[in-house]
Amino acid sequence: MTAFEQVSVGDTIPGPSFTVTRDSIRLFCEASLDYNPLHLDDDYMQGHFGKTQFGGVIMHGMTNFGLITRMITDWCCPLAAIHRRLETRWLKPVRLGDTIEPAGIVTAKHTTAASRWVMIDVTVCNQDGEQVARGEAMVEFPPSA
């Protein structure tokens, strides 16, 4: 059976747990070159942002994206499959001390003229079980996989 044939709708994909600290945010600033004061400046974050007030620094939303990507590639690379697409929406800000964890579930499999594809719903939840991000991923299983 090929790797593609072994994947079933409903399969779950576990992701890595990640705890947010000032150090983890600082490291993400250095790695991404995103030094927006949203992530660094406590005084600035006491202010209002249109209708939103955060009350303190928040994690980069793209940390969610990086963790989801890590989950997808850790799952698909050993299967010789290729991560082709990720769409995400942020639902809640992630704050200092929060621990977040992405998870995936296979929702569909498709065969096109030249290849095979697996669709995955992804969520990122915090320690209280609240969804902080949601999205969809698409993984290609080339004919060789």
Added chain:
Amino acid sequence: MAESYETDFWKDANVRKMWDEIIPGEPRPTVPYLLTREAIELYCRAVGETNPLYLDEAYANSSAYRGLIAPPSIHILLMFACTPADDWMRSPGTINAGQSWSYNIPARPGDTITLQARALDKFIRRERLFVVHDNVFFNQHGEVICSGRGHTIRPR
């Protein structure tokens, strides 16, 4: 390039375009960026990546990729690396509201990355000022690495 990178996003904040001045369809000035192995390793540390395709040269050389590659999500770094200091992507208070990215071929250490970028649309919803971003990254051979669309909420 990273050595001279301005990390104080308040500097030049007054010369950056606000929502009213952003013209959908107008290309944004961008700068080429030399992606190094060190930058990839730093990014991997920040998100806990341990995949040997990104970090272990001997393993990567013997893989189907025949050499080290960067994680797909390296565009998180490339977005700011290819954006000049006076660009509105760096405006303090810019809030990322969601993104979608399609991946063609991986970026590799030693690649010189270029970005074609523009605002594609802007609108007001629930009293928030939104811009839709359109971004495509290329390597030095003119090959598409990845393309993405994002939404940001602009500071007032």
